[in-house]
Amino acid sequence: INEAKEISSSDIYRYEANRLGIKIEDEDFAQKLDNQDTLKSFKEKFHFPMVKDVCKCDEQKKNESPVIYMTGNSLGLQPKAIRSELEGYLNDWQRYAVEGHHKGEHPWISIDEEIQESLAQVVGAKPSEVCPMNTLSVNLHVMMSNFYKPTQQRHKIVIEAGAFPSDLYIAESQIRHNGFNPDTSLIKLEPLANEFTISTDRIKSILSEHGESIAMVMIGGVQFFTGQLFDMKEITAFAQSLGAVVGWDLAHAAGNVELQLHDWNVDFACWCSYKYLNSGPGCIGGLFVHERHTREFDSHTDKRLLGWFGNKLANRFKKETIFEAEEGALGFRCSNPSVADCTSLRASLAITNGASIAALRAKSLLLTSYLETLLLSIKGDHSFSIITPRDPTQRGAQLSLHIGGKVSAAKLKVSLLNAGVVCDVRDPNVIRVSPAPLYTSFTDVKNFVNILIKSLSE
Amino acid sequence: INEAKEISSSDIYRYEANRLGIKIEDEDFAQKLDNQDTLKSFKEKFHFPMVKDVCKCDEQKKNESPVIYMTGNSLGLQPKAIRSELEGYLNDWQRYAVEGHHKGEHPWISIDEEIQESLAQVVGAKPSEVCPMNTLSVNLHVMMSNFYKPTQQRHKIVIEAGAFPSDLYIAESQIRHNGFNPDTSLIKLEPLANEFTISTDRIKSILSEHGESIAMVMIGGVQFFTGQLFDMKEITAFAQSLGAVVGWDLAHAAGNVELQLHDWNVDFACWCSYKYLNSGPGCIGGLFVHERHTREFDSHTDKRLLGWFGNKLANRFKKETIFEAEEGALGFRCSNPSVADCTSLRASLAITNGASIAALRAKSLLLTSYLETLLLSIKGDHSFSIITPRDPTQRGAQLSLHIGGKVSAAKLKVSLLNAGVVCDVRDPNVIRVSPAPLYTSFTDVKNFVNILIKSLSE
Ligand SMILES: Cc1ncc(COP(=O)(O)O)c(C=O)c1O
Ligand SMILES: Cc1ncc(COP(=O)(O)O)c(C=O)c1O
Numbered sequence: 001i002n003e004a005k006e007i008s009s010s011d012i013y014r015y016e017a018n019r020l021g022i023k024i025e026d027e028d029f030a031q032k033l034d035n036q037d038t039l040k041s042f043k044e045k046f047h048f049p050m051v052k053d054v055c056k057c058d059e060q061k062k063n064e065s066p067v068i069y070m071t072g073n074s075l076g077l078q079p080k081a082i083r084s085e086l087e088g089y090l091n092d093w094q095r096y097a098v099e100g101h102h103k104g105e106h107p108w109i110s111i112d113e114e115i116q117e118s119l120a121q122v123v124g125a126k127p128s129e130v131c132p133m134n135t136l137s138v139n140l141h142v143m144m145s146n147f148y149k150p151t152q153q154r155h156k157i158v159i160e161a162g163a164f165p166s167d168l169y170i171a172e173s174q175i176r177h178n179g180f181n182p183d184t185s186l187i188k189l190e191p192l193a194n195e196f197t198i199s200t201d202r203i204k205s206i207l208s209e210h211g212e213s214i215a216m217v218m219i220g221g222v223q224f225f226t227g228q229l230f231d232m233k234e235i236t237a238f239a240q241s242l243g244a245v246v247g248w249d250l251a252h253a254a255g256n257v258e259l260q261l262h263d264w265n266v267d268f269a270c271w272c273s274y275k276y277l278n279s280g281p282g283c284i285g286g287l288f289v290h291e292r293h294t295r296e297f298d299s300h301t302d303k304r305l306l307g308w309f310g311n312k313l314a315n316r317f318k319k320e321t322i323f324e325a326e327e328g329a330l331g332f333r334c335s336n337p338s339v340a341d342c343t344s345l346r347a348s349l350a351i352t353n354g355a356s357i358a359a360l361r362a363k364s365l366l367l368t369s370y371l372e373t374l375l376l377s378i379k380g381d382h383s384f385s386i387i388t389p390r391d392p393t394q395r396g397a398q399l400s401l402h403i404g405g406k407v408s409a410a411k412l413k414v415s416l417l418n419a420g421v422v423c424d425v426r427d428p429n430v431i432r433v434s435p436a437p438l439y440t441s442f443t444d445v446k447n448f449v450n451i452l453i454k455s456l457s458e
Numbered sequence: 459i460n461e462a463k464e465i466s467s468s469d470i471y472r473y474e475a476n477r478l479g480i481k482i483e484d485e486d487f488a489q490k491l492d493n494q495d496t497l498k499s500f501k502e503k504f505h506f507p508m509v510k511d512v513c514k515c516d517e518q519k520k521n522e523s524p525v526i527y528m529t530g531n532s533l534g535l536q537p538k539a540i541r542s543e544l545e546g547y548l549n550d551w552q553r554y555a556v557e558g559h560h561k562g563e564h565p566w567i568s569i570d571e572e573i574q575e576s577l578a579q580v581v582g583a584k585p586s587e588v589c590p591m592n593t594l595s596v597n598l599h600v601m602m603s604n605f606y607k608p609t610q611q612r613h614k615i616v617i618e619a620g621a622f623p624s625d626l627y628i629a630e631s632q633i634r635h636n637g638f639n640p641d642t643s644l645i646k647l648e649p650l651a652n653e654f655t656i657s658t659d660r661i662k663s664i665l666s667e668h669g670e671s672i673a674m675v676m677i678g679g680v681q682f683f684t685g686q687l688f689d690m691k692e693i694t695a696f697a698q699s700l701g702a703v704v705g706w707d708l709a710h711a712a713g714n715v716e717l718q719l720h721d722w723n724v725d726f727a728c729w730c731s732y733k734y735l736n737s738g739p740g741c742i743g744g745l746f747v748h749e750r751h752t753r754e755f756d757s758h759t760d761k762r763l764l765g766w767f768g769n770k771l772a773n774r775f776k777k778e779t780i781f782e783a784e785e786g787a788l789g790f791r792c793s794n795p796s797v798a799d800c801t802s803l804r805a806s807l808a809i810t811n812g813a814s815i816a817a818l819r820a821k822s823l824l825l826t827s828y829l830e831t832l833l834l835s836i837k838g839d840h841s842f843s844i845i846t847p848r849d850p851t852q853r854g855a856q857l858s859l860h861i862g863g864k865v866s867a868a869k870l871k872v873s874l875l876n877a878g879v880v881c882d883v884r885d886p887n888v889i890r891v892s893p894a895p896l897y898t899s900f901t902d903v904k905n906f907v908n909i910l911i912k913s914l915s916e
Contacts, residue, residue, distance in 0.1 A: 047552035054557045067555075075556040083548050086798070090541050093738060094505035097525075098533040098880060099512045100739065108739050135793035137765035138592060145635070165779045166766035166792070172757075173764040177603065272793075280551060281558065281566050282796040299630075306631040307595035308624035319683075319885040321623045334624070335593030335730075338740040340544075340798045422556060427777040 009369035009376075012392055016366050030442040033370070039355050039363050039437065046077040046278070046439045051420040060418055068444045068451070070423040072436030073224075073252055073398045076278030076348070085347040089339055109313070111342040112284075113330065118349035122277070122357060123250065123269065124260035125288050128328030132273070132345055133337060136251055136285045137166045139270040140218075142332060143287065144174040146304045147245045147268060150215050154243065155180050158207065158217045160198070161188035164224045167249055171218060187214070196387040196402075197228045197394075204238050214244040221253035221269075225426055227388035227398035227434075229257055233264040240265065251275060254286065255352055256396040256436075258361050261288050268293075276397070276436060278348040284341035289329050297325035307334025355438060364397045364437040367445060371399060371435055374449040382456045383407070387430070398434040400426075407456060415455035421448055467827035467834075470850055474824050488900035491828070497813050497821050497895065504535040504736070504897045509878040518876055526902045526909070528881040530894030531682075531710055531856045534736030534806070543805040547797055567771070569800040570742075571788065576807035580735070580815060581708065581727065582718035583746050586786030590731070590803055591795060594709055594743045595624045597728040598676075600790060601745065602632040604762045605703045605726060608673050612701065613638050616665065616675045618656070619646035622682045625707055629676060645672070654845040654860075655686045655852075662696050672702040679711035679727075683884055685846040685856035685892075687715055691722040698723065709733060712744065713810055714854040714894075716819050719746050726751075734855070734894060736806040742799035747787050755783035765792025813896060822855045822895040825903060829857060829893055832907040840914045841865070845888070856892040858884075865914060873913035879906055 017024050022032045034040055048066035055063070069077055092104040101109045116127040123130060133139065148157065155178075157171045172182040187210055191198045207214065217239040222229050236246045248269040253259060255276030261269055269288040273279040299306070302325075308316055310331045312324045325331030352360070369392055376386075383405035388395050403409045409429040416423060416431075423433050435445050475482050480490045492498055506524035513521070527535055550562040559567045574585040581588060591597065606615065613636075615629045630640040645668055649656045665672065675697040680687050694704045706727040711717060713734030719727055727746040731737040757764070760783075766774055768789045770782045783789030810818070827850055834844075841862035846853050861867045867887040874881060874889075881891050893903050 049553055049555045049557070053553045054555075054561075069555060071556045075558075077555055078548065078551045083545075086544055086548070087541075090536065090544070093536045095507055095511045097507045097512075097527060097535055098529045098882065099507070100533075103512075111740075134592065134596060135796075137767070137792035138596060141763050141765075141792065162777075164766070165769070165774075165781075168779050169764035169766060169769070169781055170792075173762070176758070177761065177763075280796075280798060282569075282794045282800075283798070284796070285793075300634070303635065304631070305599050305635075306627035307599075308622070308627060309595070311623070311627070316623075317885070319620075321626050323623075323627055334595035334599065334628075335743075336740045338593075338738075338742070338796060338799050340738060340741070340802060341796050342740075344798060424556065427775070 008390060009372040009392060012365055012369040013373055030446040033366070033442040037363065037441070039359060040441065042351065042355055043439045043441060045079055045081065045351055047080060048077060049422070054422060055418045055420070056414050057418045060420070063420065065420065068421045068448050069439070070421060070433045070435060070448060073275055073432060073434035074424050075274055075281060076276060076436065077439055078280070079278050079348050079351050081347045081351065082280065082344050085343050086340065089343040106343070106346070108339050111339050112337045115342060115346050115349060118346070118353050119286050121353050122254055122259070122349065123286070123288055124258070125262045126291060128330070129262060129291050130286060130288045131329035131333065132284045132286050132342060133333050134285055135282065136249070136270055136272040137170060139285050139287045140167065140170045140249065141174070142305055143247055143268045143270060144170065144216070146332070147247065148174050148178065148216050149303065150178045150180055150185065154213055154215045155185045156187050156210055156214045157185060158187045158189060158210065158214055160219055160223065161190045162223070162225055163220060164249065164251065167218065167220065189219070196226045197223070197389055200231045200234055203235055207239055207242060211242055214239065214242055216245045216247065218247045218249065220249045220251065221259070222256060222396045222398070224252050225400060225430065227395050227400050227432070229253070229393070229395050232266065233260070236264050236266050252398070253396065255357070256364070258357055262290065266290060273345050273348070277345070277352060278438070279341070279345040283344050284338055287329055287332060289332060291328060294325070294328050294331060297331060299323050304332055305334060309333035309336055351438065360437045365392050367435045367437055367440060367442065368392065368395065368397050368399060370442055371433065371445045371449070374446065375399070375401070378449070378453055382453065384456070397436055398432055401431045401433060403429045403431060412455055415458055416451060419451045419455060421451050466848060467830040467850060470823055470827040471831055488904040491824070491900040495821065495899070497817060498899065500809065500813055501897045501899065503537055503539065503809055505538060506535060507880070512880060513876045513878070514872050515876040518878070521878070523878065526879045526906050527897070528879060528891045528893060528906060531733055531890060531892035532882050533732055533739060534734060534894065535897055536738065537736050537806050537809050539805045539809065540738065540802050543801050544798065547801040564801070564804070566797050569797050570795045573800060573804050573807060576804070576811050577744050579811050580712055580717070580807065581744070581746055582716070583720045584749060586788070587720060587749050588744060588746050589787035589791065590742045590744050590800060591791050592743055593740065594707070594728055594730040595628060597743050597745045598625065598628045598707065599632070600763055601705055601726045601728060602628065602674070604790070605705065606632050606636065606674050607761065608636050608638055608643065612671055612673045613643045614645050614668055614672045615643060616645045616647060616668065616672055618677055618681065619648045620681070620683055621678060622707065622709065625676065625678065647677070654684045655681070655847055658689045658692055661693055665697055665700060669700055672697065672700055674703045674705065676705045676707065678707045678709065679717070680714060680854045680856070682710050683858060683888065685853050685858050685890070687711070687851070687853050690724065691718070694722050694724050710856070711854065713815070714822070716815055720748065724748060731803050731806070735803070735810060736896070737799070737803040741802050742796055745787055745790060747790060749786060752783070752786050752789060755789060757781050762790055763792060767791035767794050809896065818895045823850050825893045825895055825898060825900065826850065826853065826855050826857060828900055829891070829903045829907070832904065833857070833859070836907070836911055840911065842914070855894055856890055859889045859891060861887045861889060870913055873916055874909060877909045877913060879909050
């Protein structure tokens with residue numbers, strides 16, 4: 001399988017079927033894959049909504065079967081363990097009040113530091129390089145404030161034209177804050193005409209074009225709309241060779257694909273934890289800063305936005321205001337973190353790492369390939385196209401279906417909901433389908449495709 | 459009572475005793491005050507730690523009586539209602555998953571907007587002027603990034619010399635970010651020699667001295683260390699008359715004293731919610747921006763740090779990246795907020811507003827005056843002095859006791875803990891004592907003073 005130049009879904013899936021001794025033609029192919037799935041027990045660790053609670057029609061108002069949940073790219077399902085962990089937090093607060101900062105099983109004074117190791121596993125970093133803090137857009141500002149140091153010669157920020165809107169707003173306002181003009185300092189990576197995705201070669205050629213005028217490159221590791229997984233290692237190295245700082249928005253990558261931020265020499269990265277990391281809506285985000293940036297801190301030249309929680313613990317409660325940055329990512333904290341959110345995140349990361357990113361990715365490659373293969377084999381006049389790259393190494397779990405013809409994606413979403421499938425819709429007329437490997441079975445994928453076929457012909 | 463030039467504790471407390479027909483000399487004076495306390499039922503709404511869980515000695519390891527909690531200025535007690543509200547949040551996430559953004563009793567898409575009205579009541583604002591978001595130090599950066607626009611003529615930030623360290627770091631880094639030097643641009647309000655507090659007159663005279671070189675004044679409304687309540691109305695008006703922007707750090711003021719941010723014409727304010735607002739450790743902060751600053755938004759000149767959640771809801775999920783700021787404070791959001799934290803805050807604000815800030819402040823004036831009167835009447839050689847202003851209108855709930863002689867405040871704190879009292883210690887040798895009116899009785903105050911006397915003589 002490693003010899004193929006471009007690996008396709010069917011390669012992966014034939015290879016796996018072969019390895020497992022399952023015939024692709026078998027009626028119970030999905031069932032057999034599920035039986036052999038080493039992660040299958042993880043599904044039990046999550047709460048699934050029931051069809052009756054999300055449907056928009058009367059017929060299903062009594063249907064207590066679980067939905068097929070294809071929206072882990074937007075908001076992950078709730079890990080059952082979070083309830084008891086939050087109760088533990090409430091018990092500590094009840095029992096110790098302010099003394100909870102230093103008492104209990106999870107003292108609050110280090111509630112975020114306790115998660116560094118687990119976060120590091122998820123993004124391929126040293127524990128000191130990562131820390132949960134703030135939320136994603138805020139962290140992008142925190143990082144850009146520190147790393148974007150434009151000069152007349154080098155002032156451009158390169159970003160995807162189709163980046164998540166927040167990232168565009170953030171880059172624009174950082175450019176303006178530094179007295180530059182987004183019209184001339186913001187370079188948007190545009191796909192070729194009539195294409196949705198953008199190749200590494202094209203990215204490199206645009207980077208080359210702007211060369212030493214580029215101060216920073218900031219791209220989503222997995223594109224939120226198309227599901228494209230960028231070659232972060234290659235792009236990071238290439239942009240750095242031009243002298244740029246490279247940051248990644250990993251909202252759709254963390255918990256979805258394998259990351260090696262430290263080894264790839266990434267400068268910084270930020271992510272949210274409520275998608276593939278299942279920590280709950282709006283839960284605390286995460287931040288990576290490569291250790292080579294934090295070895296020395298000089299408050300007079302460093303551009304970080306200071307706050308007392310970035311100060312060494314030994315200084316933090318002293319009257320003298322001596323600021324010595326905590327080691328690594330911790331030194332970028334401003335405030336004491338939300339204990340409720342750190343607690344939820346700790347519980348959800350334990351599940352992800354219990355499965356391991358490597359095993360999740362292995363399952364995901366097969367699961368999404370299976371999904372793609374089934375989608376491509378749909379017969380008849382169903383007009384949709386998959387805008388996500390065909391090469392499984394260039395995508396995560398998500399496939400984005402551009403719905404053509406007269407079918408409206410918004411209406412399709414409702415039909416799917418009424419048939420017990422949750423997925424989401426994005427302008428223009430795209431359905432995002434994301435079988436998260438932690439809690440999605442091969443049978444779910446098969447059932448989803450059958451429901452989709454029915455819904456498309458309604 | 460209104461005629462007195464400076465009101466003293468004993469004035470308040472004699473006046474109240476008289477009004478209530480209670481003799482100060484009565485043995486059961488505290489009990490009688492408690493009986494007449496219209497807020498007494500609120501104590502039941504909170505969880506109190508038991509002595510056995512916080513003490514540091516063996517003798518008390520079975521003592522299941524509740525502590526006397528004097529640390530509401532640091533971390534408020536847990537409202538019992540938060541548990542069921544958080545369960546409601548978990549139920550919604552379990553039941554609806556991503557559809558919870560638009561379903562359930564508290565749809566997440568407006569989970570923060572739902573709290574604007576309650577927050578507005580607490581700080582004396584219009585609902586559109588306030589919003590829960592981020593955390594305190596982060597919000598100070600968000601506000602300073604927007605409002606600090608230094609020029610060669612006007613570049614100074616005025617702050618207390620003894621400000622909470624985070625505020626000093628924030629001001630320093632904002633000054634450096636704008637290419638100025640804290641040595642010349644940061645003006646620190648110093649008390650007179652041998653004094654802890656600083657008068658309005660002195661503040662005004664320092665402000666006058668720096669006149670039109672002042673770009674911003676940023677002070678803690680209630681001083682975290684001394685407990686001094688500043689005359690926010692007067693200082694705001696005076697500094698604005700010099701052309702400065704005025705922001706307040708209300709960490710120790712929100713939920714503690716009466717605020718009229720709108721009427722006082724304050725430019726901006728930020729606070730945390732885990733102290734007198736009892737929302738839990740590290741819970742989401744709050745932000746006020748006066749409506750006159752947000753009537754028009756021009757993305758090309760406005761300095762706010764943009765993020766998608768500040769964009770109008772109608773634009774937020776569109777592919778076109780049109781940024782039109784949401785009305786008022788909402789337009790300063792960057793990220794979608796933590797639903798767990800907004801839920802906790804909603805539950806705790808309901809209690810505060812159930813009591814009403816006016817009633818809380820009325821009780822607090824009496825409660826802290828009673829505390830002060832008892833402390834001042836301690837006989838014998840107990841060397842401590844109260845560094846908080848004697849005038850009740852110049853302080854909130856907290857009294858700070860500077861412990862003199864050979865007694866160490868840190869050791870005193872432990873003796874107090876072992877005797878069932880929680881209070882906190884700050885460098886140098888100060889004990890902060892804060893009878894939060896929501897859950898502290900007059901009897902608690904009386905018992906506290908008796909325990910203090912005993913601990914001091916150990
Ligand atoms: C006056 C004051 N300002 C700022 C802060 C920092 O708060 P946070 O950690 O929520 O940013 C505190 C925290 O106690 C405070 O008391
Ligand atoms: C790629 C990407 N970037 C940024 C964001 C903004 O996240 P937040 O609201 O947590 O700042 C999102 C949210 O979905 C996202 O998908």
